[in-house]
Amino acid sequence: MRILHDWRAIPPDARGATVALGNFDGVHLGHHSVIRAAHAARPDLPLAALTFEPHPREVFRPDDPPFRLTLSAERADALAGLGVDILYELPFDREFSMMSAEDFVARVLHQGIGARHLTCGQDFAFGHRRGGDTGFLARRAEALGMGLTLVPPVTDGEGPLSSTRIRRVLQDGYPERATAELGRPWTIRGLVVHGDKRGRTIGFPTANVPLGRHLEPARGVYAVRARLADGTCHKGVANIGRRPTVSAEPESRLEVHVFDYDGDLYGQEITVALLSYIRAEVRFSGLDALKAQIATDAAEARRLLG
Known part of the structure; x- marks a missing residue:
């Protein structure tokens, strides 16, 4: 084109x-x-x-x-x-x-x-x-x-389909409904930037992507599919939000844990499709509780993604 x-x-x-x-x-x-x-x-x-x-x-x-x-x-x-x-x-x-x-x-x-x-x-x-x-x-x-x-x-049955309506269902935590109205999953595309690397210390390394000018959907955990710069697609689990357990930053970000992948994604452009909403963002008592919940979230994402 x-x-x-x-x-x-x-x-x-x-x-x-x-x-x-x-x-x-x-x-x-x-x-x-x-x-x-x-x-x-x-x-x-x-x-x-x-x-x-x-x-x-x-x-x-x-x-x-x-x-x-x-x-x-x-x-x-x-x-x-x-x-x-x-x-x-x-x-x-x-x-x-x-x-x-x-x-x-x-x-x-x-x-x-x-x-x-x-x-x-x-x-x-x-x-x-x-x-x-x-x-x-x-x-x-x-x-x-x-x-x-x-x-x-x-x-x-809900009236005219519109961009405004799709924004609302994403902000309410219904990515499946957005998929139906878009005709494809909703995605966030951006460059992977360096984070605090805390995910690596608890066994779940993440690719950090600023939301930039994208709409911020409902904060929480999602089952996702990530398309990497080389064109390959991988299943994963992602968090969108402010990470209240480990950070006081006011700005939300997208953090993606790509299943069964150990390559270096820094500086690469990735496209992350939100497929299912798993849970809302919450504050945990410490890193051990957070690690246990991430393991549970990852297992649920794998189940949802088949």
């Missing part, structure tokens, strides 16, 4: 696509339907997605806690997995946010990327102060010779 960032300098062979529009945080099943609709409308054209980086909310509300389901690289991989040929990942900043809805359609979509057909959700809004809605988009797209497909939300 080609990833392009400057809408003013799109190569000729990356123009003329059928383009799905959205933030695509999570690339969940609702987003899948928007991508499929773009391809179905014009299967003769390259399939593209247009999104923004960073997420507009990160620009307008920088002091909010991290909330992203997928960062840039994860989102790109998920879109590529859906068959997207071209990703227009446009830089979003205060200046770009001042662009009117008219200019976004005429200058970015029509002149800049040369879109032939557009798809988006029925609640898609764009332009300065979200001044453009799908009614405006429909009128301007028709005038400029671009097709448009509006895609209804994917719903179930």
Whole structure:
């Protein structure tokens, strides 16, 4: 998949696509339907997605806690997995946010990327102060010779599926429900950094990964699957939280014990999929109690993972 960032300098062979529009945080099943609709409308054209980086909310509300389901690289991989040929990942900043809805359609979509057909959700809004809605988009797209497909939300018994809803189930400790709504397990991707190495002293060495801009899910212990930099996948057990037994740090982190692995992961990028929630984070009376609980957690993770 080609990833392009400057809408003013799109190569000729990356123009003329059928383009799905959205933030695509999570690339969940609702987003899948928007991508499929773009391809179905014009299967003769390259399939593209247009999104923004960073997420507009990160620009307008920088002091909010991290909330992203997928960062840039994860989102790109998920879109590529859906068959997207071209990703227009446009830089979003205060200046770009001042662009009117008219200019976004005429200058970015029509002149800049040369879109032939557009798809988006029925609640898609764009332009300065979200001044453009799908009614405006429909009128301007028709005038400029671009097709448009509006895609209804994917719903179930709980209502429309959304990134907000998936964030909530992760924060409530239900990764299996997130898996069902994403169409794949939710993952945290990051570089392994040096920790205090206490895990090695109690027989459970861990790979420490800062959460960074990822959403913090429910604190506690999870059964996980880790994909290492060499592409291999391994079962494991992980803790997300502040480690109250051994640390007073205010910042949560992800610590992963990879089963039956003794290699050096420092400095490598790993991707950790949360598969099952085992228990909440608690404070133990000391290292012996913590070690015994970790052994119990590891056995439970092995059972859950088969």
